[in-house]
Amino acid sequence: MSSEITDDILLDIHRRMVRIRTFEERAGKMMEDGKIPGALHLYVGQEAVASGVMVHLSDQDYITSTHRGHGHLIAKGGEFTYMFAELYGKATGYCKGKGGSMHISNLDLGMLGANGIVGGGPPIAMGAAFSCKFRKTSNVSISFFGDGASNEGAFHEAANMAALYKLPCVFVCENNGYGEYTPQANHQAIVDVADRAPGYGMPGVVVDGMDPIAVHEAAGEAIARAREGGGPTLLECKTYRYYDHVGVRGMGLSYRTDEEVEQWRLKDPIVNFEARLAEQGVLTPEAAEAVHEAARKDVDAGIEFAEASPNPDPAAVTEDVYA
Amino acid sequence: MAEPQPKPRELAYVAAIAEGVRTVMQEQPDAFVAGEDVAEAGGVYGYYNGILKEFGPERVFDTPISEEGIVGLGVGAAATGCRPIIDVMFMDFMGECMDEIANQLAKMRYMFGGRATLPVTILSMAGAGASLAAQHSQSLEAWICHLPGLKVVMACTPYDAKGLIISAARDDNPVIVVLNKMSLAMMGPVPEEPYTVPIGEANVVRGGSNYTIISFGRMVHEALAAATQLEELGIDAEVIDLRSLQPLDSAAVVASVRKTHRAMVVHEAVRFGGFGGEIAAQIQEQAFDYLDAPVARVGAPFSPVPFSPVLEANYVPNADRIVAEAKQQLGL
Ligand SMILES: Cc1ncc(C[n+]2csc(CCOP(=O)(O)OP(=O)(O)O)c2C)c(N)n1
Ligand SMILES: [Mg+2]
Numbered sequence: 001m002s003s004e005i006t007d008d009i010l011l012d013i014h015r016r017m018v019r020i021r022t023f024e025e026r027a028g029k030m031m032e033d034g035k036i037p038g039a040l041h042l043y044v045g046q047e048a049v050a051s052g053v054m055v056h057l058s059d060q061d062y063i064t065s066t067h068r069g070h071g072h073l074i075a076k077g078g079e080f081t082y083m084f085a086e087l088y089g090k091a092t093g094y095c096k097g098k099g100g101s102m103h104i105s106n107l108d109l110g111m112l113g114a115n116g117i118v119g120g121g122p123p124i125a126m127g128a129a130f131s132c133k134f135r136k137t138s139n140v141s142i143s144f145f146g147d148g149a150s151n152e153g154a155f156h157e158a159a160n161m162a163a164l165y166k167l168p169c170v171f172v173c174e175n176n177g178y179g180e181y182t183p184q185a186n187h188q189a190i191v192d193v194a195d196r197a198p199g200y201g202m203p204g205v206v207v208d209g210m211d212p213i214a215v216h217e218a219a220g221e222a223i224a225r226a227r228e229g230g231g232p233t234l235l236e237c238k239t240y241r242y243y244d245h246v247g248v249r250g251m252g253l254s255y256r257t258d259e260e261v262e263q264w265r266l267k268d269p270i271v272n273f274e275a276r277l278a279e280q281g282v283l284t285p286e287a288a289e290a291v292h293e294a295a296r297k298d299v300d301a302g303i304e305f306a307e308a309s310p311n312p313d314p315a316a317v318t319e320d321v322y323a
Numbered sequence: 324m325a326e327p328q329p330k331p332r333e334l335a336y337v338a339a340i341a342e343g344v345r346t347v348m349q350e351q352p353d354a355f356v357a358g359e360d361v362a363e364a365g366g367v368y369g370y371y372n373g374i375l376k377e378f379g380p381e382r383v384f385d386t387p388i389s390e391e392g393i394v395g396l397g398v399g400a401a402a403t404g405c406r407p408i409i410d411v412m413f414m415d416f417m418g419e420c421m422d423e424i425a426n427q428l429a430k431m432r433y434m435f436g437g438r439a440t441l442p443v444t445i446l447s448m449a450g451a452g453a454s455l456a457a458q459h460s461q462s463l464e465a466w467i468c469h470l471p472g473l474k475v476v477m478a479c480t481p482y483d484a485k486g487l488i489i490s491a492a493r494d495d496n497p498v499i500v501v502l503n504k505m506s507l508a509m510m511g512p513v514p515e516e517p518y519t520v521p522i523g524e525a526n527v528v529r530g531g532s533n534y535t536i537i538s539f540g541r542m543v544h545e546a547l548a549a550a551t552q553l554e555e556l557g558i559d560a561e562v563i564d565l566r567s568l569q570p571l572d573s574a575a576v577v578a579s580v581r582k583t584h585r586a587m588v589v590h591e592a593v594r595f596g597g598f599g600g601e602i603a604a605q606i607q608e609q610a611f612d613y614l615d616a617p618v619a620r621v622g623a624p625f626s627p628v629p630f631s632p633v634l635e636a637n638y639v640p641n642a643d644r645i646v647a648e649a650k651q652q653l654g655l
Contacts, residue, residue, distance in 0.1 A: 037632050038454035089454070089631030100456045100630030116458030117418070118388050151387035152419065179388050181364040187387040255363060314637035318626045 016051035022295035028248035043071030045242040048269035050075035052215025062128040062141040064121030069114025080302030090309035119152025126158040129169035148179020163201040168226035181255040194236040209237030210267040240264035331512035339481035340370040343488030358410025390419035414449040429472035450503040457627035462592035474498040477540040481511040486520030525572035531561030538589040539565040549645035587619040594622030619652040
């Protein structure tokens with residue numbers, strides 16, 4: 001169906017992945033420096049999933065995200081200025097400083113929010129998919145959620161309803177092997193979350209979530225089917241988060257081994273993709289470096305914007321509660 | 324002259340919680356601990372540290388992220404002979420398991436004509452102040468105090484945390500112990516031996532003659548700080564920590580107000596529809612003729628908890644706001 005992948009798309013995916021990684025690494029630093037308050041759940045390691053899915057979407061397509069939401073917003077077109085401003089809690093942020101990292105969102109981009117509630121996203125994505133169908137658009141709605149979230153009742157209800165109503169919805173499970181500090185084997189008796197798909201009456205697909213092309217292809221099929229009225233898909237991407245559940249420590253964690261982290265890092269979605277693109281003559285190392293440099297510049301500009309931005313007016317605390 | 328007493332042992336709030344849980348696990352063979360990341364990780368804030376090691380994986384286990392399932396596990400197990408300790412990590416997540424709490428746990432005994440006993444203890448973290456935003460900072464005690472069949476307690480010191488957990492677990496009713504994430508590092512005296520803090524008894528944490536501040540949870544400390552400031556205005560404030568919201572020690576509140584003639588209720592939760600309204604109502608019902616001023620209420624404004632530190636600072640009640648409210652109430 002959509003296995004046709006042009007050089008432009010490859011470069012687009014690459015750019016999105018690099019932008020996510022660059023943003024996240026710096027956000028982690030700014031948190032360590034005490035510039036970003038609250039909790040930060042970094043997306044580093046999982047870039048191929050957001051990027052491989054999001055290249056199929058327009059601003060009129062919807063996504064719901066998770067507590068680990070920066071990567072989804074970046075891949076959906078989020079601007080670093082407003083994102084950093086939000087993470088800093090500034091008035092100029094995407095949510096005027098009211099949401100922060102865990103609630104970052106932008107409806108103009110079709111991004112229905114990171115979510116502090118595990119399993120909060122799937123029902124909302126299902127509702128947005130209903131809306132796409134109800135309003136007779138050809139748009140789709142994608143729910144990103146974790147392996148841990150797949151155990152919330154809310155996910156099951158959303159999946160069942162999406163299948164029942166044949167909604168243009170794709171449930172993208174980012175299985176990074178852990179829910180917080182609990183390995184998957186201790187939170188569910190199955191290995192592939194996608195095994196559940198037949199039980200809902202939808203196709204289930206498992207792909208290597210470290211491989212952006214595999215994600216791109218599987219997502220393309222699922223999204224095309226959804227657009228054409230074929231109903232939802234459960235797409236599971238096997239991936240890994242390089243850092244701790246929250247914060248910037250990667251190694252020396254009690255619940256996983258450093259060797260495991262190193263093994264996964266060998267599959268790094270960006271490093272390997274760049275090698276592949278170089279081999280194919282699509283992206284020279286110099287051109288790749290230019291992409292990184294552009295991302296770094298954008299991050300610098302974003303931080304500058306955030307730091308120069310005003311804090312919210314304290315009186316704004318009671319604004320935006322009602323329409 | 325008496326011998327100088329040895330200084331009592333001090334423990335952090337977080338360690339006092341763990342000690343309370345340990346005590347319960349030691350004295351009740353049918354008790355177990357279930358929740359997300361409570362076993363291997365010792366809880367996201369470490370307040371189950373050491374529990375797995377001491378009691379083993381059959382009695383201390385990590386659950387999937389399935390709050391409705393976790394509380395349901397507690398209900399079903401309790402109805403059939405266990406004494407579950409259930410962790411609902413953040414009080415905000417009660418949204419996920421509210422059916423099990425409100426429609427099952429709270430009501431089963433009544434619906435069954437008194438023939439079921441549900442000794443479930445639920446521990447949950449409330450509280451704003453850490454820039455954790457709208458879904459990780461709430462104080463939702465009003466939700467659960469409205470449910471006949473539940474008991475609800477809130478611990479503001481290490482001593483109370485341990486004592487209330489032990490009381491909760493010994494109680495044959497479902498008890499929700501609301502803890503506060505901003506108090507985890509707070510130090511305070513905690514006896515090593517088991518003891519209880521009675522459920523349903525308020526604690527007068529500061530005596531006073533002409534003003535009463537009724538509070539609970541972390542706001543008790545703000546009330547105490549406010550009481551010190553109020554001295555300069557000639558106000559000698561008594562501060563009452565309710566500790567238990569359901570059952571409520573109305574007698575202690577009323578006795579104080581009859582003595583002081585002026586009262587204020589302080590809580591961290593949203594003021595509108597908050598538990599303070601219940602207390603104010605009880606005061607006017609039982610001490611109307613003693614009141615020299617309307618009962619004042621301090622709580623959070625009517626909005627979700629904001630993320631930005633600047634906004635959050637203007638959201639969470641504090642001593643200054645308590646003093647300002649008192650001045651307004653008394654026309655000072
Ligand atoms: C309803 C609810 N329960 C628990 C939590 C605490 N919590 C936050 S993230 C998380 C783990 C989520 O795991 P997963 O869905 O696999 O996503 P990942 O963190 O791996 O990206 C937990 C338990 C929460 N935020 N919301
Ligand atoms: Mg996970």
